[in-house]
Amino acid sequence: MKRKLIALLAVAVLAGATYVLGYSTLFTVSSVEVMGSNKPITTGITKGEKLARVEPRAISAKIEMLDWVESADVSRNWINGKVVISLTPRTPIAIYKDQVIDSSGSSFVPQGEPPQGLIEINAASIEDAVKAVAFFTELPEELNSTLTVVKVRATGALVLLLENNGKKVEVRWGIDSDNELKTKVYKALITLPENADIKRVDVSAPHAPIVK
Template sequence: MPRPKRFSVITLALVLVFSSCVYLFAWSPVFTVKRIEITGAPTAESKVLITRASEITIGEKMARIEPRSVEQRLKSFAWVKQVNISRNWIDGHVHVDVVPRTPKAFFNGKTLDLSGTVFELPGFKGTELPMVIASNPVDGVQAIALFTSLPRSFSLKITSLTARPDTNFTMKVRHENRLLNVKWGPSEANDLKIQVFNALMKEKENKRVRTIDLSAPHAPIVK
């Protein structure tokens, strides 16, 4: 007879402990969100967007926050590459760490990264990025590869870069007060092409030149 009674007592104790834990984590004000930290958002506007989309609020029960659901919501933004959510149950600190995509060029009114992903980053200016013109993101990535391979002293002069399906490139280059149309050709012998460009710009007879063909750097054409 004592055994069933002891079993009942143990069962009741376990039920009480379980119920207390459920109340403590799901309903008690003890484990609630006291601080929300957003890191990785590259602009003030993107940080506000992440804060709102996370739907995490101060005073919310920690147990009711589902990291996977939050991550899925935030990853719906094309500019978000990765998201990590962590919760500190002791001090009520929720950390949302965002890994954003890095814009490398403007493409069709939006931005493009090295993976070929097209996205719009809220609040991003990127005045130093080139304008890439291409029929598709893949060709756009080829243009970015060319742009990033060029010396900064030259790439800063490029205002737009057009990629052709045959991997030939043209670009608009601002030199002093002139905007030049430069036929670059394939992405090869780039250092030589820059040397030829600089040499041509020093010649007095080229002061009014508007178009330069560097596709064959040993025989450049100016117009």
């Protein structure tokens, strides 16, 4: 008899908790705050909705479908009813026409004006542009930091525009291969005193580079 009473009490408590969380006017959404974005987004959450029915994982997954969002974290405050959505936007490192590309190769239309200093990609398609980003992110930082433009030719050959002591240097890189050797050759060439004013370097055949 005692066991039955305990079981009934447990069921009653569970039912009461379920009602309070899911159906009563207590624990409802009082407000929704989105952090990490200056523009409004559709969250699917309405004021007055039951907090228990707000599913953080489902909402995060929905928001992360936005191409410019890298991650979304959703939290519920059971005391004041506030739902906070923290967004981590993707950080672009290159620009191709009206799209920007981040280090993972994801392309998206920027929210507002794109930041200054992005590497410009000239290519026939977004796919080629993404490949160009994958290429230059593997370059040494000392070379990558001077890169301003990457051109992708129809043959797949790459042409880089680099800055060297305040001057522009066009580097005909060729295809994406022997990059470590090409980097060493380029660095060796620009350090030579006689190459102080060079405007073009061809390292597509790194064992026989051409300087102009």
